[in-house]
Amino acid sequence: IPVDAFDLVIFGGTGDLARRKILPGLYRRFWAGQMPDEARIIGAARTDQDVAAFRTMVAEAIAEFVSERKRDADCIKRFLDCIDYVTLDARGEAGWKELKSKCRANTVQAFYFSVGPGLFGDIAERLRSFKIARQDARIVVEKPFGRDLATAKELNRELSANFDESQIYRIDHYLGKETVQNLMAVRFGNVLFEPLWNAQYVDHVQITVAETVGVGGRGAYYDKSGAMRDMVQNHLMQLLCLTAMEPPAKFDPDAVRDEKLKVIRALDPVEADDIVRGQYREGAEPGYLQDVENPDSRTESFIALKCHISNWRWKGTPFYLRTGKRMAARMSEIVVHFKPTPHSIFGEEAGTKANVLSIRLQPDEGIDLSVTIKEPGPGGMRLMDVPLDMSFAEALGEEAADMPDAYERLIMDVMRGNQTLFMRGDEVEAAWAWTDPLIEAWTRRGSKPCSYAQGSTGPEEAMMLMHKDRRRWRELE
Numbered sequence: 001i002p003v004d005a006f007d008l009v010i011f012g013g014t015g016d017l018a019r020r021k022i023l024p025g026l027y028r029r030f031w032a033g034q035m036p037d038e039a040r041i042i043g044a045a046r047t048d049q050d051v052a053a054f055r056t057m058v059a060e061a062i063a064e065f066v067s068e069r070k071r072d073a074d075c076i077k078r079f080l081d082c083i084d085y086v087t088l089d090a091r092g093e094a095g096w097k098e099l100k101s102k103c104r105a106n107t108v109q110a111f112y113f114s115v116g117p118g119l120f121g122d123i124a125e126r127l128r129s130f131k132i133a134r135q136d137a138r139i140v141v142e143k144p145f146g147r148d149l150a151t152a153k154e155l156n157r158e159l160s161a162n163f164d165e166s167q168i169y170r171i172d173h174y175l176g177k178e179t180v181q182n183l184m185a186v187r188f189g190n191v192l193f194e195p196l197w198n199a200q201y202v203d204h205v206q207i208t209v210a211e212t213v214g215v216g217g218r219g220a221y222y223d224k225s226g227a228m229r230d231m232v233q234n235h236l237m238q239l240l241c242l243t244a245m246e247p248p249a250k251f252d253p254d255a256v257r258d259e260k261l262k263v264i265r266a267l268d269p270v271e272a273d274d275i276v277r278g279q280y281r282e283g284a285e286p287g288y289l290q291d292v293e294n295p296d297s298r299t300e301s302f303i304a305l306k307c308h309i310s311n312w313r314w315k316g317t318p319f320y321l322r323t324g325k326r327m328a329a330r331m332s333e334i335v336v337h338f339k340p341t342p343h344s345i346f347g348e349e350a351g352t353k354a355n356v357l358s359i360r361l362q363p364d365e366g367i368d369l370s371v372t373i374k375e376p377g378p379g380g381m382r383l384m385d386v387p388l389d390m391s392f393a394e395a396l397g398e399e400a401a402d403m404p405d406a407y408e409r410l411i412m413d414v415m416r417g418n419q420t421l422f423m424r425g426d427e428v429e430a431a432w433a434w435t436d437p438l439i440e441a442w443t444r445r446g447s448k449p450c451s452y453a454q455g456s457t458g459p460e461e462a463m464m465l466m467h468k469d470r471r472r473w474r475e476l477e
């Protein structure tokens with residue numbers, strides 16, 4: 001179903017994110033018939049160029065980032081007709097009147113802040129003072145949303161000085177993934193899981209976001225941030241919330257976000273012994289310290305931690321989170337390990353198995369449940385695990401190949417005015433309020449990250465974090 005006609009202004013329209021994700025994503029929605037010909041996408045950035053030059057840039061981005069099957073010449077031409085450009089200085093006066101003249105009165109109006117957070121306040125203020133943004137305008141902001149509670153509060157203050165919370169869409173692209181929404185469908189659309197979704201039946205939960213890449217060209221930025229700020233505070237925290245939250249009464253934005261917020265507020269502080277930080281060392285590729293050109297850096301490129309949620313549902317079930325760069329595989333998953341049966345009627349020799357539900361986000365999205373059956377053959381009653389696999393690619397065939405990526409889906413949600421998959425201001429602040437003391441504690445102690453080999457599963461110490469609880473991390477594959 002196509003969305004209504006819209007004007008989407010992309011501040012930072014010439015930047016890396018716009019080129020790689022936003023513009024190709026919009027094109028794919030146009031190709032799929034979801035973005036109407038009447039829509040306008042207006043790039044707004046400092047680069048002094050005309051519309052033709054910006055359209056050329058957009059055409060190049062499509063050529064580079066959209067699969068050949070979707071690149072049909074007529075469709076590209078019609079899409080480029082929707083593209084406009086304004087040279088504009090977020091901190092000055094130039095370009096704003098021109099931008100105003102391009103915005104129409106009777107369309108959905110959205111402003112995507114694809115610029116560093118240092119410019120959020122300037123842009124928000126000018127959108128209001130130049131009377132560009134209407135009362136019902138939608139504001140989309142990117143991560144990082146602050147680097148601690150104080151800066152996140154300041155960003156929220158700058159935005160809320162000019163816009164209502166119901167207008168603000170804070171992007172966490174993990175929430176746009178098909179499987180993340182499927183996690184909610186599995187939990188709340190089946191009777192099978194929810195009765196078991198608690199500390200009585202769940203032994204522990206593992207959430208992993210492993211990357212094979214290093215910090216690449218983002219070294220200087222990353223070194224000021226680290227895995228805790230860059231990944232845990234936002235992406236892993238969101239996945240944890242969706243896994244652990246109570247069933248909302250309705251699938252509506254505030255009902256879902258209220259429940260997520262309660263999870264964050266119920267998180268206990270993490271003990272120092274339950275956090276392992278790591279840095280990848282030199283190997284086939286340069287090590288972290290070379291990548292960030294800072295031989296004394298104590299910033300982590302890997303983190304593993306164990307946390308507890310103090311509420312009736314989860315008391316006693318640990319949640320283990322880990323994320324890192326230059327690891328053995330690119331893999332994101334949420335894995336719910338159920339407890340073994342309370343008593344085995346088959347005796348010890350049959351072996352004890354427990355159900356495992358894994359929700360894969362990367363590389364191929366899908367849900368997999370391991371169930372216990374009898375080993376085939378006449379060898380007596382021995383138990384084994386078999387997967388009940390629901391890989392979307394197989395189950396949905398053609399449709400899976402056409403599944404929109406996270407950015408596309410989220411941008412269309414903005415156009416529909418649906419905030420369910422966007423973070424609310426109080427959620428972001430609560431996540432920082434939990435994160436800040438952990439970072440402060442290790443900074444105060446001056447603790448150094450442990451070293452780990454490139455292409456590994458992280459430092460030995462992260463294995464020990466599990467082993468001391470008689471558990472193991474899932475294989476990275």
Ligand code: NAD
Pocket residue numbers: 011012013014015016017018044045046047088089090091113114115116117119142143144
């Ligand atoms: P970038 O440096 O490639 O692009 C920045 C854009 O902002 C350019 O279009 C530039 O012209 C514009 N700009 C800068 N100063 C301006 C000013 N004073 N007035 C008007 N325009 C100005 O950055 P990026 O990688 O596209 O990232 C944009 C934001 O998105 C950042 O906050 C980044 O952290 C975030 N982000 C980026 C990615 C990514 O994959 N690149 C992913 C997640 C979040």
